[in-house]
Amino acid sequence: MRRKSIVAVFFCFTVLLLFPSITVQAENNMYTYTYDYWGVERESPDAYEAERLVTGDDLSIGDFKDPQGMFVKDNRIYICDTGNNRIVILEKVNDEITLIDQFSEFTGDTAVNTFSGPQDIYVTDSGDMYICDTNNQRVVQLSSDKKFIKAMVRPVDETVDQKSDFLPLKVVADKSGRIIVLVKNYNKGFVEYKNNGDFAGFIGANEVKFNMTDYIWKMISTKAQRAQMKQFVPTEYNNLSLDQDGFIYCTTSVFKENELKSDKAKPIRKLNAMGTDILIKNGFYPPIGDVWWGSAGGVSGTSKLIDVTAMDNDTYYALDRTRGRIFGYDSQGNLIYAFGSLGNKLGYYQFPTALDHMGNDLLVLDSKFAGITVLTLTPYGELINKALAEYKKGNYDQSAQYWEQVIMQNGNDDMAYIGIGRSLLRQGEYKKAMEYFKLKYDDDNYSKAFQLYRKQWIEKNIGWIMTIFFGLIIIPSLVGFIKKIKREVDEA
Amino acid sequence: MKIATYVNKQNVIHIGKTLRYSLYVITHPLDGFWDLTHEKRGSIAAANIIIFMALLTTVYKLQFTSFLFNKIIWEYEKVTIDILGFIMPIMLGCIANWALTTLFDGKGTMKQIYMAIGYALTPYVIIQLPMIFISNLMTVEEGAFYYYINTFSELWCGLLIISAVMMIHDYSLGKTLLTIIATIAGMILIVFILLLFFSLVTDAFAYFISLYKEIAFRFY
Numbered sequence: 001m002r003r004k005s006i007v008a009v010f011f012c013f014t015v016l017l018l019f020p021s022i023t024v025q026a027e028n029n030m031y032t033y034t035y036d037y038w039g040v041e042r043e044s045p046d047a048y049e050a051e052r053l054v055t056g057d058d059l060s061i062g063d064f065k066d067p068q069g070m071f072v073k074d075n076r077i078y079i080c081d082t083g084n085n086r087i088v089i090l091e092k093v094n095d096e097i098t099l100i101d102q103f104s105e106f107t108g109d110t111a112v113n114t115f116s117g118p119q120d121i122y123v124t125d126s127g128d129m130y131i132c133d134t135n136n137q138r139v140v141q142l143s144s145d146k147k148f149i150k151a152m153v154r155p156v157d158e159t160v161d162q163k164s165d166f167l168p169l170k171v172v173a174d175k176s177g178r179i180i181v182l183v184k185n186y187n188k189g190f191v192e193y194k195n196n197g198d199f200a201g202f203i204g205a206n207e208v209k210f211n212m213t214d215y216i217w218k219m220i221s222t223k224a225q226r227a228q229m230k231q232f233v234p235t236e237y238n239n240l241s242l243d244q245d246g247f248i249y250c251t252t253s254v255f256k257e258n259e260l261k262s263d264k265a266k267p268i269r270k271l272n273a274m275g276t277d278i279l280i281k282n283g284f285y286p287p288i289g290d291v292w293w294g295s296a297g298g299v300s301g302t303s304k305l306i307d308v309t310a311m312d313n314d315t316y317y318a319l320d321r322t323r324g325r326i327f328g329y330d331s332q333g334n335l336i337y338a339f340g341s342l343g344n345k346l347g348y349y350q351f352p353t354a355l356d357h358m359g360n361d362l363l364v365l366d367s368k369f370a371g372i373t374v375l376t377l378t379p380y381g382e383l384i385n386k387a388l389a390e391y392k393k394g395n396y397d398q399s400a401q402y403w404e405q406v407i408m409q410n411g412n413d414d415m416a417y418i419g420i421g422r423s424l425l426r427q428g429e430y431k432k433a434m435e436y437f438k439l440k441y442d443d444d445n446y447s448k449a450f451q452l453y454r455k456q457w458i459e460k461n462i463g464w465i466m467t468i469f470f471g472l473i474i475i476p477s478l479v480g481f482i483k484k485i486k487r488e489v490d491e492a
Numbered sequence: 493m494k495i496a497t498y499v500n501k502q503n504v505i506h507i508g509k510t511l512r513y514s515l516y517v518i519t520h521p522l523d524g525f526w527d528l529t530h531e532k533r534g535s536i537a538a539a540n541i542i543i544f545m546a547l548l549t550t551v552y553k554l555q556f557t558s559f560l561f562n563k564i565i566w567e568y569e570k571v572t573i574d575i576l577g578f579i580m581p582i583m584l585g586c587i588a589n590w591a592l593t594t595l596f597d598g599k600g601t602m603k604q605i606y607m608a609i610g611y612a613l614t615p616y617v618i619i620q621l622p623m624i625f626i627s628n629l630m631t632v633e634e635g636a637f638y639y640y641i642n643t644f645s646e647l648w649c650g651l652l653i654i655s656a657v658m659m660i661h662d663y664s665l666g667k668t669l670l671t672i673i674a675t676i677a678g679m680i681l682i683v684f685i686l687l688l689f690f691s692l693v694t695d696a697f698a699y700f701i702s703l704y705k706e707i708a709f710r711f712y
Binding site: 037038438441443444446447448450451454 | 560
């Protein structure tokens, strides 16, 4: 008996050994993806493709050294070659990127005629250049022929500590000549200058929110404890750019991880002239970059969005330094697609610092590669752009036709289904529209379609409904009434 | 032959009668639950039917409720988990409640507790089952009604369970509430002990398997 059981146990083990446990891993090397309703990554065809990498060596001007800032105006690319204290101007003509100019000096009436660690550059329509001459603690304005016009320095204001360093990091200037500067360690928002270079004030400071738990803690703690508590520090931004209408798109990476999905962190903001955030967020998730973040390959944590660029069609792209990804959002805040990664191949980045666009191309400046990656739209990306553009113009049917083609290439594209649904809704095909919306869990649009469908159905079938209503309620009660009368008559 | 005797007319009439009594119970909970056990106006068969209907409601709710109010990732959906998630709390609740109340001079038997819980689920069935159909006629703006009515049915069930425990065991209200809290703690304790048992058993198995593997690697 005992021997039998031992044999049985060994038999079990041999059987177990016959089926070794194999860990099956899906190869997860997709370049472009989107998030669906559940926040699950869905593979997508490439919308942007890396076309080339432009380095300083290619242009025979010596490699860039730790370049931090890039600006694109029409077909010109302006690069702040921070480590070499110079500005490089490139031009793209007929698919060739050529050197126009490079300079590290300028003429004019100022004490220092060179740059020291320039971090960012902005160029106006008239060709004036605004350069964050960071280590010289100023923002200089140069004319297109490199003549000094004026410099913006530390604001003389009681809210500004006069002993602290004034380190401008990013600059933009709007059409009215207003200059907006992001300064390191300034947490009241952006510094704004009038067009004559005078300090005008701060813009875009984070509103201080009332926090009940903090308040209670402060009530019960002693003075010494209160002094040790972390002071509330409003958001510091890390980049800004202007869109075609003069709104400021800016990014921040100072927030708590758990505030992201509840949309309290707001890593991307669109500020109006008053400095209030007016970014539209109708997507399944707010524009926060990655919706899920793991800790694979030595990379962990949330997306750290460090630059944003708004295209002419009101879509905007944000650059994530954590994983070297670019996230594209449409004007409604839907994620169109995300692509890119860290790595050493073309189209992958080491330490991206700036993102800008030239027409539909995207340019990414990488300070470790010391080069610019040029990404161009693929036919798939063009289709999406066309569909969005037609939708914006109000040509919903035309837009749906493009979406139809997008679905052929990517059955996971939520926006395509919803776009087709909208077009069907406008055509009055409510039932079909409902199907499309249902597939992608678009509650609001589904409800809209369903409401119309319900109304239509009732109008069509009102005859039957009333007949059944009469049949079930009125007739039995009528019969009962007649019977009652009959009985009364009989009794009488 | 056997089935025929079981499904005799008398039985069916009795089940029908006791089932219909559930409608009286839910509208007159105190009186109803008292008579349910003390006057023998309820039956286990009826309780079984109600619990089975409630189970069907839970499963149908997943499948047929409008997606506006019912978001499910179908790839990860396991209906067995949902069924167990419904049946297990009832079973655990019965056991934990019985185990506690026998110690604290409750009058009810296990059978009566089961029956009472079954009857207490009636509003869940009669409200949520039609709501599955009605939800498909609603838009997301009208969803407030859906949530309101469903919450109402759940609150109703909760009140019924409280009055059921009160009447079956002949407790005062304070003692009832205390017993219910203790029952929940007891359920958690049972689950904990079961988990402990299973994890110990798996650990024991894993030990012998790794022992075997170690020997096998040495010798081949």
